[in-house]
Amino acid sequence: MKALRKLNDKQFTLVTQPLRDVAANEVLIKVHYAGICGTDLHIIDNEYRHRTPVTLGHEYAGTVEQIGASVQDVEIGERVVSLTAVHTCGVCGYCQQQTPMLCEERQSIGSFVDGAFAEYIIVPEHAVYKIPEHLSLQEAALTEPLACAVRCLVERGAVRAGDDVLISGPGTLGMLAALVAHSQGANVTIVGTKMDEQRLKEASTFGAHHTFYTDDKEQYIEQFDVVVECAGNEYSANDCIAYCKKSGLYIQLGLFGKKIPFDADLLLTKEISYTNGFATTPRSWEIALQLLETKKVQVAPLITNIFSLDDWEEAFQTMRRREGYKTLFQLEL
Numbered sequence: 136m137k138a139l140r141k142l143n144d145k146q147f148t149l150v151t152q153p154l155r156d157v158a159a160n161e162v163l164i165k166v167h168y169a170g171i172c173g174t175d176l177h178i179i180d181n182e183y184r185h186r187t188p189v190t191l192g193h194e195y196a197g198t199v200e201q202i203g204a205s206v207q208d209v210e211i212g213e214r215v216v217s218l219t220a221v222h223t224c225g226v227c228g229y230c231q232q233q234t235p236m237l238c239e240e241r242q243s244i245g246s247f248v249d250g251a252f253a254e255y256i257i258v259p260e261h262a263v264y265k266i267p268e269h270l271s272l273q274e275a276a277l278t279e280p281l282a283c284a285v286r287c288l289v290e291r292g293a294v295r296a297g298d299d300v301l302i303s304g305p306g307t308l309g310m311l312a313a314l315v316a317h318s319q320g321a322n323v324t325i326v327g328t329k330m331d332e333q334r335l336k337e338a339s340t341f342g343a344h345h346t347f348y349t350d351d352k353e354q355y356i357e358q359f360d361v362v363v364e365c366a367g368n369e370y371s372a373n374d375c376i377a378y379c380k381k382s383g384l385y386i387q388l389g390l391f392g393k394k395i396p397f398d399a400d401l402l403l404t405k406e407i408s409y410t411n412g413f414a415t416t417p418r419s420w421e422i423a424l425q426l427l428e429t430k431k432v433q434v435a436p437l438i439t440n441i442f443s444l445d446d447w448e449e450a451f452q453t454m455r456r457r458e459g460y461k462t463l464f465q466l467e468l
């Protein structure tokens with residue numbers, strides 16, 4: 136099968152490789168759509184932990200093609216998505232507390248085990264979630280990044296109805312955060328730079344009531360109960376500390392990929408609470424799928440670029456140029 140693999144620190148390319156056998160507890164999934172994530176770029180650029188050689192891709196939706204001998208709750212032909220942290224020890228405190236992404240022995244698809252930028256992916260049965268009936272496979276491919284936003288804003292941050300929430304960084308992750316905040320009844324504002332003009336014009340599609348440019352930041356200092364940093368850069372992070380009210384909440388959703396200067400004293404003197412989220416829990420997936428099923432969150436407008444795996448170079452260039460929002464590979468017509 137075709138697979139887009141990171142071979143070593145320098146080589147990332149499309150290869151043809153044999154499909155391995157499915158173990159008793161595993162499920163073979165035919166990938167229909169797989170999304171490119173900022174994390175994939177960090178892996179290609181050697182800024183995020185991974186092992187090589189490995190097939191990248193951790194955001195996907197597909198159909199079950201084959202099941203192992205002991206698989207009980209998944210059937211051939213079912214439409215499914217799966218958890219990212221597919222292998223964990225199962226016995227440590229983190230695993231026991233349903234936070235498998237914190238397990239020391241965690242191995243996630245697309246970084247330590249072969250991921251979804253391929254015609255097929257193999258994952259253990261316990262990681263598999265069924266896609267709600269009325270949700271398309273295309274939309275379902277965004278369950279993983281939505282679950283990341285849910286982890287930060289709902290599970291860790293507990294954004295509430297009536298909260299004035301600021302999203303900094305109107306990329307795909309920022310718009311997902313806006314959608315999640317809106318689904319919780321918050322008043323959502325999005326801030327971006329002049330480069331984000333088009334995105335800010337589309338903000339209402341993603342549940343935002345108001346937008347502003349970083350150039351106008353002075354009038355927005357200390358105006359928000361909750362600030363969500365989604366841009367993953369130091370300017371956005373420090374502006375977010377400024378935008379946050381005293382005793383407000385700062386949520387870190389973006390990944391910086393490096394160490395940054397951060398005004399911890401301002402965080403302290405304003406008594407701002409700080410939280411974040413690292414990937415997802417099984418609960419994040421359940422909430423994300425519920426939000427999609429009930430249409431409290433609609434991700435379709437975020438799907439702007441679709442490529443075949445053969446056109447992977449163009450797909451990644453589109454992503455790096457920040458054109459549109461989510462770039463998906465379509466593997467199955």
Ligand SMILES: [Zn+2]
Nearest residue numbers: 172174194280
């Ligand atoms: Zn991702």
Ligand SMILES: [Zn+2]
Nearest residue numbers: 224227230238
């Ligand atoms: Zn563990």
